[in-house]
Amino acid sequence: MALTDKVALVTGAGRGIGKAISLALAGVGATVALAEIDAETLEATASEVGALGRPSLAVQADIGNLVDIDRMVQETVDAFGRIDILVNNAGVTRYIQFMDVREEDWDRIHRVNAKGAFFSMQRVAKDMIRQGEGGRIVNIASIAGKGYQGASNAAYAASKGAVISMTTNAAHQLGGHDINVNAICPGVTLTEGGRNTRAQRAEQQGGAVAAEQQTLSGPDIPIGRANDPEDVAAMAVFLSGPGSRNITGQTFNVDGGLVMQ
Numbered sequence: 738m739a740l741t742d743k744v745a746l747v748t749g750a751g752r753g754i755g756k757a758i759s760l761a762l763a764g765v766g767a768t769v770a771l772a773e774i775d776a777e778t779l780e781a782t783a784s785e786v787g788a789l790g791r792p793s794l795a796v797q798a799d800i801g802n803l804v805d806i807d808r809m810v811q812e813t814v815d816a817f818g819r820i821d822i823l824v825n826n827a828g829v830t831r832y833i834q835f836m837d838v839r840e841e842d843w844d845r846i847h848r849v850n851a852k853g854a855f856f857s858m859q860r861v862a863k864d865m866i867r868q869g870e871g872g873r874i875v876n877i878a879s880i881a882g883k884g885y886q887g888a889s890n891a892a893y894a895a896s897k898g899a900v901i902s903m904t905t906n907a908a909h910q911l912g913g914h915d916i917n918v919n920a921i922c923p924g925v926t927l928t929e930g931g932r933n934t935r936a937q938r939a940e941q942q943g944g945a946v947a948a949e950q951q952t953l954s955g956p957d958i959p960i961g962r963a964n965d966p967e968d969v970a971a972m973a974v975f976l977s978g979p980g981s982r983n984i985t986g987q988t989f990n991v992d993g994g995l996v997m998q
């Protein structure tokens with residue numbers, strides 16, 4: 738299998754896109770370390786990965802905390818001897834209209850989505866450079882970071898714009914170590930987090946429910962369907978594998994054509 742002998746670390750692995758990516762990586766042979774703030778969902782994903790017959794490690798960690806970031810990477814390296822792939826997936830949001838975004842909303846969102854992603858990359862790169870055999874980093878951004886105005890908010894959009902721009906800087910600086918850094922911008926994706934945010938928008942905007950149903954099934958989406966988490970996972974597996982060896986600093990939309998840039 739494509740990723741046998743590779744060790745991957747996935748953040749926010751308890752549910753949604755992170756869980757789908759963890760299972761997909763294990764499905765192509767990777768050994769997967771799962772990092773997640775929620776102990777219950779973490780254990781559930783760990784047992785599903787275990788059922789695929791691949792070694793795995795469950796680390797309860799808060800990605801907004803640098804001590805936890807250091808610990809999750811160190812535990813991965815201690816358990817498996819190395820680290821080859823980081824998928825920066827953990828993210829938080831809430832639907833908030835522009836005039837209602839408070840300082841605490843901004844800080845809560847940026848702490849995980851932007852700061853957490855950056856320092857996870859920096860910490861993992863330290864071990865990848867030490868190993869001297871290259872690596873892959875995949876950052877889960879969002880089409881909200883490219884201007885799509887869905888069930889988002891200004892703080893979330895800015896945090897995902899930050900992920901896109903830190904991807905290019907990291908790709909530039911780490912390229913000499915054969916570490917590829919790319920980002921995925923999912924569109925409307927059928928996860929618990931995505932559903933919660935869209936429900937918050939519908940609640941705050943009254944008549945937005947019908948528009949929401951339209952968005953989920955097209956016609957706004959040219960392909961006519963929202964993402965399953967597995968659609969995003971397929972791109973993450975490609976960017977983690979040998980086929981992407983000459984691709985770095987790029988951002989790929991997985992959104993059924995909702996945003997074409």
Ligand SMILES: NC(=O)c1ccc[n+]([C@@H]2O[C@H](COP(=O)([O-])OP(=O)(O)OC[C@H]3O[C@@H](n4cnc5c(N)ncnc54)[C@H](O)[C@@H]3O)[C@@H](O)[C@H]2O)c1
Pocket residue numbers: 748749750751752753754755772773774775778798799800801826827828829830849877878879880922923924925926927928929930931932
């Ligand atoms: N669902 C969508 O429509 C959509 C669209 C674009 C981008 N995204 C991005 O994809 C990623 C995954 O989204 P999802 O829809 O699966 O979300 P989700 O809320 O369903 O899952 C996110 C997971 O991350 C975990 N997490 C949150 N904060 C954490 C922290 N501080 N430390 C560790 N783990 C933490 C959560 O507990 C949860 O298990 C996020 O970065 C999100 O912004 C989602």
